[in-house]
Amino acid sequence: MIRLAVLVSGRGSNLEAILKAVAAGRVAAQPVLVMSDNPQAPALQIARDHRVPALGVSPRALGGREAFFRLVEDTLVDARVDLIALAGFMRLLPSRLVDRFRWRILNVHPSLLPAFPGLDAPRQALEYGVRVTGCTVHFVDEGVDTGPIVLQAAVPVLADDTPETLATRIRREEHRIYPEAIRLLAEGRLVVDGRRVRIV
Numbered sequence: 001m002i003r004l005a006v007l008v009s010g011r012g013s014n015l016e017a018i019l020k021a022v023a024a025g026r027v028a029a030q031p032v033l034v035m036s037d038n039p040q041a042p043a044l045q046i047a048r049d050h051r052v053p054a055l056g057v058s059p060r061a062l063g064g065r066e067a068f069f070r071l072v073e074d075t076l077v078d079a080r081v082d083l084i085a086l087a088g089f090m091r092l093l094p095s096r097l098v099d100r101f102r103w104r105i106l107n108v109h110p111s112l113l114p115a116f117p118g119l120d121a122p123r124q125a126l127e128y129g130v131r132v133t134g135c136t137v138h139f140v141d142e143g144v145d146t147g148p149i150v151l152q153a154a155v156p157v158l159a160d161d162t163p164e165t166l167a168t169r170i171r172r173e174e175h176r177i178y179p180e181a182i183r184l185l186a187e188g189r190l191v192v193d194g195r196r197v198r199i200v
């Protein structure tokens with residue numbers, strides 16, 4: 001069974017969806033570690049509620065970004081992690097970590113990439129005036145939200161949407177497609193072929 005780590009910074013609703021899918025036997029992965037750059041992240045409590053080892057460390061307390069990511073990398077390697085899922089993790093990974101875990105890092109983003117990468121994607125979508133947005137699970141490469149796309153789901157934009165109502169409906173779809181993407185990867189069914197991901 002693949003060994004799964006989840007990196008989080010905040011609420012942890014995607015983490016919870018993933019852990020529930022694992023507990024229900026829908027995803028053949030063993031969650032071995034949850035790590036956060038924010039020791040106060042509610043996501044850490046969700047991990048502990050599911051009996052998953054959880055570690056929150058502030059980069060500032062460690063002396064900066066470099067030391068933080070050295071700790072992250074060492075901890076992931078020590079835990080013999082096969083797959084890293086970023087779930088609301090608000091930092092760009094160092095290229096060294098991306099390279100070490102090439103095509104073994106997934107992220108979820110609240111837009112239909114390549115539209116609206118970066119922060120505040122639901123607000124960007126509203127301000128642009130699109131009728132349809134959604135979410136994307138993709139492999140992580142060195143860019144910001146640029147890696148090969150695994151799954152996407154569309155979400156209509158409603159006339160009275162605010163960034164918050166839109167983000168809430170998008171999150172519901174994230175909670176469906178993120179565990180599904182992890183399931184496919186855990187079953188060895190994702191093949192990265194240039195920019196395209198084939199599901200075999």
Ligand code: GRF
Pocket residue numbers: 010011012013014015043087088089108109110171174
């Ligand atoms: C999600 O909207 C995800 O797309 C983005 O950050 C948010 C995380 O939410 N990357 P949560 O912490 O999983 O509730």
